[in-house]
Amino acid sequence: MADIRTEEMLMNVGPQHPSTHGVLRVVVKLDGETIIDADPVIGYLHRGTEKLAEDLQYNQIIPYTDRMDYLAAMLNNYALVHAVEEAMDLEIPERAEYLRVIVMELNRIASHLLFIGTYLLDLGAMSPFLYVFQDRERIVQMFNEICGARLTYNYMRIGGVKWDAPPGWIDKVKAFVPHVRKTMGMLDDLVTGNEIFLNRVKGIGAYDADTAIAHSLSGINLRCTGLKWDLRRNRPYSIYDRFDFDIPVGENGDCYDRYILHLKEMEQSLRIVEQACDQIPDGPVMGKAPKFVRPPAGEYFSAIEGARGELGVYFVSDGKDKPYRLKFRRPSFLNLQLLPSLLKGQNMANLIAILGAVDIVLGEVDC
Amino acid sequence: MIAFFSWVHQALTWGTVLKMVAGALIVLFFLLGAVTYMLYFERKVIGWMQLRIGPNRVGPLGLFQSFADILKLLAKEDIVPAEADKPLFLIAPIVAFIPSFAVMAVIPWTASHVFTADIAVALLYYLALSSITIVGIMLGGWASNNKYSLIGGMRSAAQMISYEIPLGMSLLGVILLAGSLNIVDIVEAQRRFMWFVVPQFLGFCVFIVAATAELNRTPFDLPEAESELVAGYHTEYSGFRFAFYMLAEYLYVFAISCLGATLFFGGWSGPLLPGWLWFAIKVTAFIFFFFWLRATMPRIRVDQLMSFSWKFLLPLALVNIVLTSIIKYWVNAG
Amino acid sequence: MFGFVKGLAVTISQLPKKKVTIQYPDVRPEWPERFRGIHELIPERCIVCGQCARICPTSCISLSGTRGEDRKLRLDTFDISFEICILCDLCTEVCPTEAIKMTGEFELAAYSRDELYKNMEWLYDNYIRHDGVRELEAAGEPRAVPEKAGERGE
Ligand code: SF4
Numbered sequence: 091m092a093d094i095r096t097e098e099m100l101m102n103v104g105p106q107h108p109s110t111h112g113v114l115r116v117v118v119k120l121d122g123e124t125i126i127d128a129d130p131v132i133g134y135l136h137r138g139t140e141k142l143a144e145d146l147q148y149n150q151i152i153p154y155t156d157r158m159d160y161l162a163a164m165l166n167n168y169a170l171v172h173a174v175e176e177a178m179d180l181e182i183p184e185r186a187e188y189l190r191v192i193v194m195e196l197n198r199i200a201s202h203l204l205f206i207g208t209y210l211l212d213l214g215a216m217s218p219f220l221y222v223f224q225d226r227e228r229i230v231q232m233f234n235e236i237c238g239a240r241l242t243y244n245y246m247r248i249g250g251v252k253w254d255a256p257p258g259w260i261d262k263v264k265a266f267v268p269h270v271r272k273t274m275g276m277l278d279d280l281v282t283g284n285e286i287f288l289n290r291v292k293g294i295g296a297y298d299a300d301t302a303i304a305h306s307l308s309g310i311n312l313r314c315t316g317l318k319w320d321l322r323r324n325r326p327y328s329i330y331d332r333f334d335f336d337i338p339v340g341e342n343g344d345c346y347d348r349y350i351l352h353l354k355e356m357e358q359s360l361r362i363v364e365q366a367c368d369q370i371p372d373g374p375v376m377g378k379a380p381k382f383v384r385p386p387a388g389e390y391f392s393a394i395e396g397a398r399g400e401l402g403v404y405f406v407s408d409g410k411d412k413p414y415r416l417k418f419r420r421p422s423f424l425n426l427q428l429l430p431s432l433l434k435g436q437n438m439a440n441l442i443a444i445l446g447a448v449d450i451v452l453g454e455v456d457c
Numbered sequence: 458m459i460a461f462f463s464w465v466h467q468a469l470t471w472g473t474v475l476k477m478v479a480g481a482l483i484v485l486f487f488l489l490g491a492v493t494y495m496l497y498f499e500r501k502v503i504g505w506m507q508l509r510i511g512p513n514r515v516g517p518l519g520l521f522q523s524f525a526d527i528l529k530l531l532a533k534e535d536i537v538p539a540e541a542d543k544p545l546f547l548i549a550p551i552v553a554f555i556p557s558f559a560v561m562a563v564i565p566w567t568a569s570h571v572f573t574a575d576i577a578v579a580l581l582y583y584l585a586l587s588s589i590t591i592v593g594i595m596l597g598g599w600a601s602n603n604k605y606s607l608i609g610g611m612r613s614a615a616q617m618i619s620y621e622i623p624l625g626m627s628l629l630g631v632i633l634l635a636g637s638l639n640i641v642d643i644v645e646a647q648r649r650f651m652w653f654v655v656p657q658f659l660g661f662c663v664f665i666v667a668a669t670a671e672l673n674r675t676p677f678d679l680p681e682a683e684s685e686l687v688a689g690y691h692t693e694y695s696g697f698r699f700a701f702y703m704l705a706e707y708l709y710v711f712a713i714s715c716l717g718a719t720l721f722f723g724g725w726s727g728p729l730l731p732g733w734l735w736f737a738i739k740v741t742a743f744i745f746f747f748f749w750l751r752a753t754m755p756r757i758r759v760d761q762l763m764s765f766s767w768k769f770l771l772p773l774a775l776v777n778i779v780l781t782s783i784i785k786y787w788v789n790a791g
Numbered sequence: 792m793f794g795f796v797k798g799l800a801v802t803i804s805q806l807p808k809k810k811v812t813i814q815y816p817d818v819r820p821e822w823p824e825r826f827r828g829i830h831e832l833i834p835e836r837c838i839v840c841g842q843c844a845r846i847c848p849t850s851c852i853s854l855s856g857t858r859g860e861d862r863k864l865r866l867d868t869f870d871i872s873f874e875i876c877i878l879c880d881l882c883t884e885v886c887p888t889e890a891i892k893m894t895g896e897f898e899l900a901a902y903s904r905d906e907l908y909k910n911m912e913w914l915y916d917n918y919i920r921h922d923g924v925r926e927l928e929a930a931g932e933p934r935a936v937p938e939k940a941g942e943r944g945e
């Protein structure tokens with residue numbers, strides 16, 4: 091038996107593959123169904139956002155950020171305007187800050203819902219995908235009401251937000267919160283207890299905190315190892331220090347933890363949304379921002395907790411109304427780095443379970 | 458009428474042969490119709506479970522949607538990949554399809570066999586023929602010369618072979634109770650006694666799991682795990698060859714449902730309603746169950762699949778057989 | 792052990808629920824007021840200040856105007872290339888006279904790229920088709936419902 095000649099097989103997963111979430115290509119070397127090597131190839135969605143930004147005024151860059159992590163565009167919007175506002179020391183009206191927090195947390199919920207849906211779809215369960223879309227659709231509709239777009243919001247401006255909430259919008263958000271809780275309960279019943287699902291994700295793709303830090307992972311990919319690191323808590327920005335919420339962490343750093351953390355984080359986001367809706371004051375939504383935004387010359391970096399991890403914006407200003415250089419620290423891109431070492435030695439079927447749980451958005455990876 | 462089409466006791470003349478062919482054709486067209494509406498039913502049921510409304514554009518309530526799909530498939534170009542093993546590639550879908558139709562020959566629709574064959578070893582015939590389909594699937598996977606197809610084909614071969622054994626074993630309990638391999642006898646035995654699902658509950662559980670796996674349906678749809686293998690063994694197939702594979706797959710769903718309804722739920726027997734209606738109701742319930750599973754379950758992992766069959770399902774089936782034999786001996790003796 | 796049974800209960804309980812599908816071409820979605828669809832343009836209002844063209848991040852607006860006899864600038868051409876427009880709303884934000892606004896129109900599919908290049912006339916027609924009907928009627932103008940309005944096949 092020992093001298094049966096076997097052959098390695100080189101297989102292309104992607105870029106046109108049903109579950110690489112966009113246009114990621116993974117070149118896997120297979121021995122039977124065991125992966126002996128995996129090599130992610132990125133760049134199929136590269137649009138040169140950072141380079142384009144060098145030729146755009148700061149406010150003009152905002153619509154481009156919508157298209158990076160298109161599942162959490164509000165957070166991207168905020169990352170940019172927050173960086174510029176910090177550089178210019180702008181005063182933001184209270185109401186604008188609250189509105190920002192509400193839309194950001196709603197967007198985080200929408201993004202996490204979508205993660206859960208697509209992840210389960212990857213694992214072969216169809217229905218949850220459509221169930222979560224129901225709630226996501228309501229969030230998207232609310233965004234549509236507040237800023238006129240369903241996916242590419244372009245809602246935030248340097249110095250505030252573009253629109254105030256339409257009448258009744260805040261109440262709508264409040265009324266929406268219990269709906270998400272119900273959906274989450276349903277997901278628990280439908281999936282979390284399912285033995286087949288548990289068998290597929292428990293203990294799969296596990297890594298420890300040291301590995302996570304060495305690969306500069308962030309977000310849920312970091313917290314699943316048990317490390318409590320959330321910028322909303324550790325380096326509070328905006329008005330997050332006014333809210334009462336927890337940072338859920340995992341224990342084993344496996345796919346199951348990552349899945350569960352998404353659910354738990356949604357719960358925390360719901361809490362923030364509820365509190366923000368109760369506390370929101372009246373007032374203007376746009377502060378005194380100069381018409382031409384000219385941050386003083388220098389280098390600036392600021393980061394926020396995006397839906398997928400630490401979303402940083404670094405820019406160099408030479409005092410003009412356009413950045414000299416703009417760089418986004420995209421969490422998906424950095425989180426993806428761990429993939430090859432996670433995949434090595436795994437079964438082919440785990441490829442999808444692991445890749446899905448890393449939760450990347452290709453728009454953000456390629457930028 | 459029934460005697461006219463029931464050819465068990467007729468002499469084999471040209472006339473009978475002609476009638477047989479006619480009967481087979483009628484059954485074929487009936488099955489094609491049934492499969493078409495099964496597709497429609499599946500899409501509707503899963504749609505409803507997912508808060509959608511399913512097909513609704515072609516014809517009233519979308520009733521002609523499946524016909525439109527089939528027409529589309531038939532009108533499509535039949536693509537043979539350049540590097541494929543051409544003859545094998547061409548015949549593989551047919552090899553997979555023919556047995557799926559042939560197994561229907563032993564299913565009794567009603568109390569007496571109309572158009573179908575009342576053979577003594579019907580169950581053996583069913584199991585034997587249905588395994589030929591595996592060859593068709595493997596050939597298709599191999600001949601496509603595509604890596605996804607190859608892995609898909611290998612997976613399904615491994616899966617179907619390992620689940621065929623528990624499937625056969627689970628049927629043994631029924632055979633023991635009825636004392637016959639003939640399906641009509643089995644139904645008659647249930648009429649006298651009770652539905653075998655009660656005394657054979659363990660066997661039924663094994664049957665339903667093994668059957669789902671045998672059908673490559675969720676949660677055992679690994680060969681076509683679209684999120685991993687694109688479309689599995691039929692990735693490269695298009696047009697009517699692809700239709701053949703789909704047809705075979707759905708015919709098996711139908712056939713297994715018929716088998717389950719006959720062996721465990723008394724087939725056509727039932728009060729008040731005519732036999733064929735009872736049979737239809739039971740089969741529909743089975744089919745519905747498969748669709749329901751599909752709407753609910755995630756996919757099992759390939760290595761767990763094998764160990765589940767050999768380490769869990771097979772012992773369970775064996776325990777069931779032993780228990781059944783002991784009880785039967787004990788009842789007979791006492 | 793039987794966690795999946797709960798899942799089966801969940802899926803079957805969805806069966807009789809109200810479906811969420813919208814029969815799209817027959818039933819149209821209700822867009823909120825702020826919805827950012829394709830632009831509409833009212834040439835009379837435009838003062839040819841060029842701010843919209845300058846703020847546009849994708850530079851998809853091109854316009855030109857001439858000074859009339861009353862020394863006022865009049866719009867001659869105004870084109871938006873919807874191949875590259877990202878419907879970001881910045882142009883309508885800066886327009887001082889609300890000459891350019893956005894409508895609820897969102898169906899942009901076309902057979903050729905050239906068709907996506909919309910000129911002033913088209914954009915004005917779009918205004919007539921959308922807000923125009925309402926606004927002109929309110930103003931009591933005679934050409935309140937021009938022929939074009941019927942073309943959308945509603
Ligand atoms: S919506 Fe944005 S991209 Fe489109 S024309 Fe206006 S400014 Fe340009």
Ligand code: SF4
Pocket residue numbers: 836837838839840841842843844854885886887888889890891
């Ligand atoms: S900003 Fe308004 S007024 Fe100025 S050129 Fe553009 S459309 Fe005309």
